[in-house]
Amino acid sequence: MNIGIIGAGFVGLTFAAVLGSKNINTILLDSDLKKIKQIERGIIPFYEPKLGTLLQKSLKKSLKISTDLDYVVNQCEIIFVTVGTPTRSDGKINLKNIELVIKEISLSLSKSKNIPIIVIKSTVIPKTSETIRKILERNSKKKEGEGFGLVVNPEFLSEGKAVDDTLNPHIIVIGSNEKRAINKIKKFYNKLYKNKIPYFITNSQTAEMIKYANNSFLAAKISFINQLANICQTIPGTNIDDVANAIGIDPRIGNQFLKAGPGYGGSCLPKDLKALILFSKSIGQNPTLLEAVQKTNTEQIINLISLMKKILISLEGKKISILGLSFKENSDDIRESVSINLIKQLLKYKINIIAHDPMAIENTRNEIGNKISYATSIPDALKGSECVIIMTPWKQYSKITNKDFELMKNKIIIDTRRLLTKKKLDGKYYAIGLGFT
Ligand code: NAD
Numbered sequence: 001m002n003i004g005i006i007g008a009g010f011v012g013l014t015f016a017a018v019l020g021s022k023n024i025n026t027i028l029l030d031s032d033l034k035k036i037k038q039i040e041r042g043i044i045p046f047y048e049p050k051l052g053t054l055l056q057k058s059l060k061k062s063l064k065i066s067t068d069l070d071y072v073v074n075q076c077e078i079i080f081v082t083v084g085t086p087t088r089s090d091g092k093i094n095l096k097n098i099e100l101v102i103k104e105i106s107l108s109l110s111k112s113k114n115i116p117i118i119v120i121k122s123t124v125i126p127k128t129s130e131t132i133r134k135i136l137e138r139n140s141k142k143k144e145g146e147g148f149g150l151v152v153n154p155e156f157l158s159e160g161k162a163v164d165d166t167l168n169p170h171i172i173v174i175g176s177n178e179k180r181a182i183n184k185i186k187k188f189y190n191k192l193y194k195n196k197i198p199y200f201i202t203n204s205q206t207a208e209m210i211k212y213a214n215n216s217f218l219a220a221k222i223s224f225i226n227q228l229a230n231i232c233q234t235i236p237g238t239n240i241d242d243v244a245n246a247i248g249i250d251p252r253i254g255n256q257f258l259k260a261g262p263g264y265g266g267s268c269l270p271k272d273l274k275a276l277i278l279f280s281k282s283i284g285q286n287p288t289l290l291e292a293v294q295k296t297n298t299e300q301i302i303n304l305i306s307l308m309k310k311i312l313i314s315l316e317g318k319k320i321s322i323l324g325l326s327f328k329e330n331s332d333d334i335r336e337s338v339s340i341n342l343i344k345q346l347l348k349y350k351i352n353i354i355a356h357d358p359m360a361i362e363n364t365r366n367e368i369g370n371k372i373s374y375a376t377s378i379p380d381a382l383k384g385s386e387c388v389i390i391m392t393p394w395k396q397y398s399k400i401t402n403k404d405f406e407l408m409k410n411k412i413i414i415d416t417r418r419l420l421t422k423k424k425l426d427g428k429y430y431a432i433g434l435g436f437t
Pocket of ligand 1: 006030032124157
């Protein structure tokens with residue numbers, strides 16, 4: 001059996017590398033030729049732990065790279081679509097990539113005798129699969145269930161641990177209106193995961209909704225704990241991590257996504273929440289809770305700047321170090337990164353910013369250029385600075401010592417992730433969620 005994967009991003013490339021490493025004949029396609037050339041040489045186009053080694057192993061086994069969609073449609077029994085579904089300028093989901101791919105697939109289908117199952121792994125707003133079905137049927141002149149199958153199979157991986165998550169997902173959601181397609185995809189996953197992963201079988205629109213429910217619930221947990229962290233900050237001696245750890249023991253709450261910080265970012269939570277809010281409104285619903293989650297997140301950066309103003313009195317002309325640029329640790333992804341957002345806001349105050357990140361400097365340079373300086377080591381980032389803000393919880397930042405802070409002009413530390421709470425620090429230490437006077 002041949003498997004096709006269209007879209008070689010975090011989701012598609014990781015999935016392809018995992019399948020190839022398990023000797024499943026896989027063909028990966030992307031419209032970005034530069035990316036494809038890199039991947040063919042075993043180079044991953046972004047930082048993701050374990051993925052480079054896995055890709056090289058897969059290329060030696062059964063992973064093939066292609067730019068020929070007709071070939072993929074002719075040769076593959078199952079075609080996973082993993083192209084990006086970003087945000088439009090009005091906040092709604094941008095379905096341009098996926099609609100284009102589906103149109104191309106349907107044109108190839110019209111010339112092919114193959115009857116593949118098209119699996120939508122990209123995150124798409126409820127009822128998108130209806131549009132997809134119409135595009136496929138119109139252009140291929142074939143009917144679902146006869147000329148092709150259609151399945152919605154959302155992805156739940158986290159960047160930074162994409163390989164582990166793909167090797168061992170917590171659930172497989174399979175949504176389709178056609179039993180034959182469901183059974184075939186279930187059989188494929190059974191073989192891949194040796195029956196170890198729980199399934200959830202439903203219809204297409206529910207599968208689409210499950211992905212949005214999942215991400216908006218995670219966003220809600222983060223906004224909830226961030227709001228409580230802000231309250232804790234005003235009660236001297238209170239510690240948000242103790243609060244989170246205690247409530248996390250309650251099985252009805254669970255302990256994940258309760259780490260207070262500067263707000264959520266990344267390529268998924270902000271865009272999916274925005275898309276769900278606008279979709280809800282478009283069908284006459286009033287998503288008050290979802291909007292509050294989003295507002296709480298946006299305000300978290302404003303709260304951080306207010307804290308800086310309170311501590312530093314004036315921001316103008318100060319030299320400030322930012323540690324961490326990627327939206328999370330173990331990633332170089334800066335899409336919707338709160339740290340990048342903070343930098344953009346701080347630049348309005350004519351602040352002299354020096355930033356450090358173990359992996360994301362190149363991406364940041366592409367986004368904000370030379371408006372800030374970049375340091376390749378933590379001591380270089382701290383030298384002569386009047387305040388340091390720890391934004392991304394990279395492991396190396398928890399190892400910073402008083403010796404490093406000696407390099408600063410003023411030892412003012414704002415730790416949005418509470419990485420240094422257990423250390424005895426010489427300077428003035430403030431942390432999100434720790435009550436101080
Ligand atoms: P990405 O932006 O990293 O990669 C998307 C890839 O699709 C790019 O390589 C792009 O060149 C390719 N592409 C775009 N249009 C194409 C076309 N017409 N033909 C062929 N290739 C095309 O995206 P990603 O982060 O991998 O996300 C993919 C989807 O999965 C999105 O819908 C996203 O919301 C969802 N998702 C992402 C994550 C995550 O953590 N990144 C997790 C779960 C779900």
